[in-house]
Every structure is written in C-alpha cells, then in structure tokens.
Amino acid sequence: MNIGDKLPNFSLIATDGQTYTNYSFAEHYALCVIFSANSCPISNAYWERIVKLSGQYEEDNMATVVINSNNPSLSPKDSMAEMTAFYNGLVMPSFVYLKDENCKVAEAFDASKNPEVFLFNSKRDLVYHGIIDDNWENESQVMMVYLEDAIEYCLDGVDIDYPEMPVEGCDIVK
Numbered sequence: 001m002n003i004g005d006k007l008p009n010f011s012l013i014a015t016d017g018q019t020y021t022n023y024s025f026a027e028h029y030a031l032c033v034i035f036s037a038n039s040c041p042i043s044n045a046y047w048e049r050i051v052k053l054s055g056q057y058e059e060d061n062m063a064t065v066v067i068n069s070n071n072p073s074l075s076p077k078d079s080m081a082e083m084t085a086f087y088n089g090l091v092m093p094s095f096v097y098l099k100d101e102n103c104k105v106a107e108a109f110d111a112s113k114n115p116e117v118f119l120f121n122s123k124r125d126l127v128y129h130g131i132i133d134d135n136w137e138n139e140s141q142v143m144m145v146y147l148e149d150a151i152e153y154c155l156d157g158v159d160i161d162y163p164e165m166p167v168e169g170c171d172i173v174k
Contacts, residue, residue: 001109001110001118001126001129002126003126003127003128003129003163003164004125004126005125005126006124006125006126007022007031007033007120007124007125007126008022008105008108008109009021009022009108010022010067010098010100010105010108012067012098012099012100012105013080013098013099014096014097014098014099015080015083015084015087015088015096015097015098015099016096018096020065020096020098022124025063025065027061028061028062028063029060029061029062029121029122029155030057030060030061030062030063030119030120030121030122030151030154030155031062031063031064031065031119031120031124032053032054032057032062032063032064032065032117032118032119032120032147032151033064033065033067033109033117033118033119033120034050034064034065034066034067034115034116034117034118034132035066035067035068035069035106035109035111035113035114035115035116035117035172036050036066036067036068036114036115037068037069037070037075037077037078037114037170037172037173038068038077038078038082038083038086039070039075039077039078039170039173040114040115040169040170041170042114042115042136042168042169042170043114043115043169043170045136045137045139046115046132046136047090048139049132049133049139050064050066050095050115050132051090051091051092051093051094051095053132053147053148053151054093054094054095055092055093055094057151057155058094060155061155062151062154062155063095064094064095064096065095065096065097065098066095066096066097066098067098067099067100067105067106067111068083068097068098068099068100069100069103069105069106069111069172069174070114070172070173071103071173071174074173074174075173078173080099083097083099103172103174106172111172112167112171112172113167113168113169113170113171113172114169114170114171114172115131115132115169116129116130116131116167116169117129117130117131117132117147117167119147119150119151119154121154121157127150127153127154127160127163128146128147128150128154128160128162128163128164129163129164129165129167130146130147130162130164130165130166130167131146131147131165131166131167131168131169132145132146132147133145133146133147133148134146136168136169146162146165149161149162150162150163
C-alpha cells in the first residue's frame, strides 16, 4: 500500500468469536491496523507496547486491530486457539485480535512482516506505514516513537513527519 491509499475491505473472526469488518470501526477517528503473530520474537517484544498504545489512544477515538496472518499449519503457535489463549493472557487489551486464515487480508494490505503497522485517518486514507519504534529489543532504549508520533499527528489532522518507515520483523508465514 502507498500513503493515501484507502483501507482495504476485510471481514475476519476475532479471538472473542465475533466477526469484524472494516466497517466495524467506522465511528472511530483513526484506525491502527497491526499485523503481528504469536510465533515472532520481534512481535512478542512489542505486545506490551501495543496494549499500552491502544489503551492510550482509545479515549481519543482511535481503534486498534491486530491481525495474525500466519498459516497455523506451518506455525502452530498462530492457531486461533493459541491466539485466544495469548490474548486472554494480556493485561487489559483494548484491541481486537483477528485471524486472517488464508492471508487474503495481508495480501490486500501488501503486508509481509510481523509486526507491520498501517495507520488510517478518519477518511480511511493510509497516513502511516512502518514500524512501531526504533528499538524492538529494548523499550528503554527507544529514541524514536514513530507510531506514537504518527497517531498524535493523525488525531490532530496534520501531516506526519515520517509517513513511511522501513519494516523489520519476521516474515508472514503463508
């Protein structure tokens, strides 16, 4: 996807058993979509930060969805049962965790890594694509909070300084 592209349509089942679509979040001012996986060590380093960011901006009317597109037959830790157990073990998550069984949603987004972030404004135009911050290994050494800055700018309705940042992470297992 390129900056300015529209949010692709999706309809996916979440760990709570409900089906969510891109229209499920229509009332939110911003939508943050993060591709992630239970089996990726880089994703695992970011889970607490994802919980924190989603909760921090929930009151500002931003919705967060996390999508797992890994093939569970090749990556058993990414089955719906494992996802549900993992999600239920998180402390007060304020996002939905969705399963992209056939990787069609990841393909629609051109997502290839876990984690990979797509931030959409109120018109559902892509305004940020990239990484969460500049140090997945050690949160205390983070110098640049790219996603947090992008969210702030998006919610304020101004252009984002760094709308695209190179993604680093584990490949989505198709």
